[in-house]
Amino acid sequence: MIASPRKLARRGILGINGRNTRYVADGNPRRRMPLVNDKVKTKELAREAGVPVPELYGVIEMQAQIKRLRHMLDEKRSFVIKPACGAQGDGIMVVEGENRKGWRLASGRVLSDRALRHHISNVLSGMYSLNGLQDVAMLEETVRFADIFGGVAEAGVPDLRIIVYRGVPTMAMARIPTRESDGKANLHKGGIGLGIDISTGLTTLGVQYDRVIDDHPESGAPLRGIQMPEWRAILDMSARCHGPTGLDYLGVDIVFDEMRGPLLLELNARPGLAVQLANCDGLDRRLLLIADWVRPEHTQDERVDFALHSFGPP
Amino acid sequence: MLRLLCAILILVGFGLFGYRAIMLDFPLTPDERSVLWSLEIQTQIAPADDGAKVSVFIPPKEGRFRPMNEKLLSDRMSLTVRSGPDGNRKALWSGGNIKQPATVYYRAQFFHQPFHDTDKRYHKGPEDLPENYRFAAERSPEQQTLAKRLMSETARNAYDDDVLTSLLVDRLRTGQDTVTRQLVGKEDTDTAIASAAAFVLSQNDTAARVVHGIPLGDKQGTIPLTAWIERWTGEEWQAYDVMTGDPVGHKDMLVLWRGDAPQVTVDGASLRRIRTAVTPLDIGSVAALAERRAGTENLLVMATLLDLPINTQLVVQMLLTIPIGVLVLVFMRQFIGVPTFGTFMPVLIALAFNATDLLTGLAILGTILLIGMSFRFFFSKLNLLLVPRLAATLTVIVMVMILVSVVADSYSLGTGFSVTLFPIVILTMTIERLSVTWEENGPEDASKEFVGSIVVAVAAYFVMNLALVRHLLFIYPELLLVILAIMLMMGRYSGFRLSELRRFRDLSKEW
Structure with a gap:
């Protein structure tokens, strides 16, 4: 044994x-x-x-910056939201594109603009960070595996x-x-x-x-x-x-x-x-x-x- | 570096501990019973115009019990204390023209010597006593003849002196014949029997004597004196109980004096009253130590935590057990590999168990966790931010605690007060961690960590509550240095954990 x-x-x-x-x-x-x-x-x-490394489109550091999401993304509609201090893949959201209803995720779900912002806001408040401290959200290139x-x-x-x-x-x-x-x-x-x-x-x-x-x-x-x-x-x-x-x-x-x-x-x-x-x-x-x-x-x-x-x- | 530091810490810790334990006689074990008694011998005499002399036996200085804070009090009488070769001490009060009934007092506190379970080293054998020392008082020639007769009758059935003494005491106590009656006298009290036995034995050149004393136990108030006899075996004085005739250890007996002489003799006045009273002081060995320290100037004796106010002492006692609990935790984590929530959470839970008792504590913990968890899952559905969510969980926990207190109180379970001692913040964090683990790694991991934490908490609780551990740390706080050294050494332990021996079991197979 x-x-x-x-x-x-x-x-x-x-x-x-x-x-x-x-x-x-x-x-x-x-x-x-x-x-x-x-x-x-x-x-x-x-x-x-x-x-x-996967390309970094932008970093959202404060709640106020969430508004500038589209500006940071430019024309890209496929990206990954990642907490900078997260562990074990928690809080990672893979966005594949946008349609009339909102953001289309890799999992197949469709998220409204508001729900996506809420997710980013959660990341900033440290919900997924290792020590529960404030975190920043990274917007990253989606890897085509x-x-x-x-x-x-x-x-x-x-x-x-x-x-x-x-x-x-x-x-x-x-x-x-x-x-x-x-x-x-x-x-x-x-x-x-x-x-x-x-x-x-x-x-x-x-x-x-x-x-x-x-x-x-x-x-x-x-x-x-x-x-x-x-x-x-x-x-x-x-x-x-x-x-x-x-x-x-x-x-x-x-x-x-x-x-x-x-x-x-x-x-x-x-x-x-x-x-x-x-x-x-x-x-x-x-x-x-x-x-x-x-x-x-x-x-x-x-x-x-x-x-x-x-x-x-x- | 680390080794040197640890060596120094251990050396200093054990050095101080050893010095205080051995040289300064600090108690090593907690006593369950009281180890401090206060004794008062009160003697009252009638008025005497021409003056009077009162002599009272007071307990020997050496023995299993040692007197402290002795006070000899009287009203305008002069005092002298005389010691005999056998350790007996007599207080002699004398005064002229005593108009009113006069009372003399002997007051002292007696401390049970923790290390000297046998008192033989304080008692000289017959060869060390002066030649004219009498073990038993002289009696008339008729009595001597009777004693010899009784002796020869008894000795026939006795194998050795030990059995002989027992048989003799039995015969003197129960005997209805004239021989024993004349030897014991009219009143067959234990004093009379003991003194007769001592006399008979000493006629046969066996060193034996009467001992008077009182039992120090839980009894309080006036206590009748008991007498027993001691026989010299060649190595030590063996006590025999007069009521049974059996050899006894007499561990709880405070010796007042030895020999046939009466406790009090008064010259020039009549004796009104003698009263010997004992009060067990309801304190442990720790307090006994505090009493004993009074008047010492040695810095190492002075440096104890006993000077603190009693409330502070209780807090300190609790604080001192935390390192022990943490030591258990470190062991469980580094050597066994038990998964736990947070770092010190189990120890804090163990402290909370201290406030209630273990089962109640577990029940309360379970209730709070269950209700807290269900609220936490509800909150997580609302997508709240972290800090407000924690705050909300905490508020729910406070409400649950109040509820538990009220319920416990209405069923008069008596835990209402201590429920509040459960570390609320810690519980909040526990619930947070538990539910995060639950959501992210599944219920299996969460319950593993939860069970691990409880196991460690219960283990820590038991170790922290060992009376010996508490006592040692309180009396010898220097032992914390040793604990510190152990922790430092554990900090560089790089061997396997027990859990890893299982995890890597496949790696040892194919070789």
Whole structure:
């Protein structure tokens, strides 16, 4: 029923306490955390580092600015409303267009102008923000998701999560929504975590509710052996996030746009540990390898090369 | 750095604790019964024109009970206190030309020594007493003959001195024959039996003596004196109860004096009245300590929380338990991995349970949460802004609390007052968190966190309510330094949580 702690430690599995003390507390300076908690700031950082992100149409910071919504959008009628400090996709509203009755959402609902403004007002009051404090609403380009997972991701929008330690991509997984998770790529709710071999970009095995699975539990499609496109580019762009954030231990979330390719969605200073289950390997083992090897003078290419060579399937 | 800091904290904390516990005799455990009694021996004599001398036995200084704040009072009589080699103390009052009936008082408070359960080290054995020391008073030659006869009759059936003493006491108490009657005398009081037994035993060269004392218990007021005998076993004085003949521990007995002599002797006047009264002071060991501290100048003795007004003491006592509760919480979260709402919510709930009792507390919490939650779900349908919504929830909680108080009062459950002590704001935040978790992550996660919080709160409640824990922290607040050190060390614990051993169970399988 439970694992022996010694066995887990021998495989280099990282626990929450280990992550929080040795990697987050020791490697991620507190004053740099707001950079990743606030998605507006993250976007600026990413632009500086040359990492592609979904385009930002505008930011609504005060209730009074809600009136200027149409002005900010210009002629665009397809956009996403996102709380800058939200978590787990809460408060995100995807608008596809406008018709006579009001705004048409991706979910199929039609929202009146007033209801949309109310939603933005809720975002500003901090309804969806992590700490309940005042927040700002971002108006963002809608990502046209590329179907890179074939039939596996049919219930929603999958994303990639890459753990980057000191600029070295360490472990990766795809998060795939299921009908059970209500179309959200949230592993707590039944989304599938799909391990990705860092050295090749091929998917390995999946986990759902912390148990290892080989096939998609709903469609039965095999999860193993799907090739991620532009893998090197993905690793490059995730590694590039290390420098400007100044955070040693980072979770990089990436989505695939049909036209623009991989885009950085957000950064996470305390990425979860389920990635270990999906890769059937211990994070701590890899992190210690990196800590042993990496020197400040290593270039970014060297760091990615190191990852490509060192982290194969277990 | 951290290790050094922790080492220093632990060293200082335990050092102070050890010093105060061992060197200064601060109580280590809370006593359920009272440990402080006040004793008064009142002696009244008739007027005497030519002066009079009153001598009263007062309790020995050493023993299981120790006197504090001794006061010897009289009306214009001079006083001297004499100590005997066996620890007996006599107060001698004398005065000339006593016109009115005079009363002398001995008053003292007795403190139960927490560490010395045996009092043998205070009592010299026969070899340490002077040679002319008499264990039992001399009696006439006829009595000596009778004693020897009784002894030889009893000794036949006795295996050793212990059994012999018991048999002898039994025989003296129940015996109807002339031998025992003559030895005990007309009045077969326990004093008479004890003194006869001591006499018979001492005729046989066994060191035995009468002890007079009173039981210190819950009884209050005038207490009749009891007598028992002590026999020297070669190592210690063993007490025997006269009414049963059995060896006893006599833990609750305050010794007044040893030997055959009467409690009070008066020369030159007639004795009117002797009254020995005891009042148990209804305070715990903590207050006993406070009493004992009176007059000490040692800074480490002075530095206690006992000087605070009693209301403040109660608040401080509660405050001191919070770190313990938090320690439980840290353990449950960092080592076990129990999910809880907020950081300190469970401890605050535990504090609220303190005000009611556990079951009532749980019932009230359940009621408030249930009603609060249903209102919260209703509010969320109205699409309110966050702060006004919280305010509305809080108002509903206040109303529910008042309702619970009124209902509880009308059923005279007696919880009306303490209901208000439930931290309202905390409950509001709990309901908010609970319903947000419910809406976003589903009822399963919400109930997991809720159950986790309750489990931690109940665990914290039990630990915080251990009498020993409360007592130790109150008397030795320096232990907080140790708790602090433990928390600092837990802060760098990077091992697995119990919950993770289950979560990562698939990772240890295929190897």
